[in-house]
Amino acid sequence: MTMIDESGRRIGRYRWFICGLIFAATVINYIDRQMIGVLKPTLQREFGWTEITYGDIVFWFQAAYALGFLVFGRLMDRLGTRVGYALAMAIWTVAHIAHSAARSAASFMAVRFLLGVGESGNFPAGLKAVADWFPKRERTLAIGVFNAGSNIGAILTPILVPAITLAFGWRMAFIFTGSFSLIWLPVWWIYYRVPERHHRVGAAELAYIRSDAVLPMPAIPWRRLLKFREAWAFAIGKFLIDPVWWMFLFWLPDFLARRHGLDLATFGPPLIAVYLMSDIGSVAGGWFSSHLMKRGSSVNRSRKLAMLVCAICALPVMFAGTVDRLWLAVLIVGLATAAHQGFSATFFSLPSDVFPREAVGSVVGIGGAVGAVGGMVMAKYAGWVLDSIGTYTPIFIVAGSAYLIALLVVHVLSPRLAPVKIT
DSSP, rough: EEEEOOSSSSSHHHHHHHHHHHHHHHHHHHHHHHHHOOOOHHHHHHTOOOOHHHHHHHHHHHHHHHHHHHHHHHHHHHHHHHHHHHHHHHHHHHHHHHGGGSSSSHHHHHHHHHHHHHHHHHHHHHHHHHHHHHHHHHHHHHHHHHHHHHHHHHHHHHHHHHHHHHHHOHHHHHHHHHHHHHHHHHHHHHHHOGGOOTTOOOOHHHHHTOOOOOOOOOOOOOHHHSSHHHHHHHHHHHHHHHHHHHHHHHHHHHHHHHHHHOOTTTTTHHHHHHHHHHHHHHHHHHHHHHHHHHHOOOOOOOOOHHHHHHHHHHGGGGGGGOOOOOOHHHHHHHHHHHHHHHHHHHHHHHHHHHSOOHHHHHHHHHHHHHHHHHHHHHHHHHHHHHHTTSSSSSHHHHHHHHHHOOOOOHHOOSSSSSOOOOO
């Protein structure tokens, strides 16, 4: 539907093309990171990894992701999104293709570490671009759309990777999927600019993008940002919810193999179903919050109500490990992953809701780093549980309860989600 501003001018939609580029990058990002989970049974048989060893491989990816999030969050504010995003993808592409040369657990840890450094730039860059290109009323929808790329990547991975692996081997799978980034990089470099400098953005669309009143500010040091409870609300929330998503990405194929007897040739359809549901949840979660705001609800009520609905939908996953019927388990897990993506689409908008644009990348970087630390804890916990207890039920109990706790933390630390005042 064509949008018209108050002066009768047609508002362009180039901002959605930019959102599409971020969506495509996120698809590639998730194909590259999820492949280790899809190939886990294959690699475990070839190299003789224990659950603890696999957990350590995931751990080092998460450690690099935590460090990289801090670096890239700051770089996005200093270098700008165009340069920062291109740099991040270049690093993770080299690391991803390098998996094809890995020969031991130690070499896998090394390339996963480098992959974590590069991939950590995706969300700080994407969120920074959304803050630059979208007014507050459209941000959660835009975040939901580009965040849905993670689900598309998760859907494509069990389609592409088993087929390539069975035909040409797992090493060629890393080389083939690594080539996708080489298409995206020149497109991004040619077509991305900030709205004020883009010749495809008309006056009406620029005015719409900048319709929220903002005051220009210099870069804000981390030590100042950490004085605000709102920054801690985002960081602690990420610590609680991010490990759940990492667990699904890196352990769900193993859960289907261990609990329901599936393998590389058969777990594709269940994984596709789970991440299709996630895709719906991502867009629906972003839409719901934006819809409430357009109907007159406050930012505080809209964001928290949307997150509450998602948190309730995640609760049934606590029982997924005890279900004997495959597709009922898939439905329960899919509902949880959809709830996570809907929660995240709304949660990701909080930094741009309460902090000035100049601080968004840094706040997101801090939160992402803390979330990755949570992922490191989950990697160790999951490896220990599976080696010592042999069941996913304790892991799923943690996963189901994380979102209500995260929402409670956000509400206690930021009861009104009021914009912070930084002088």
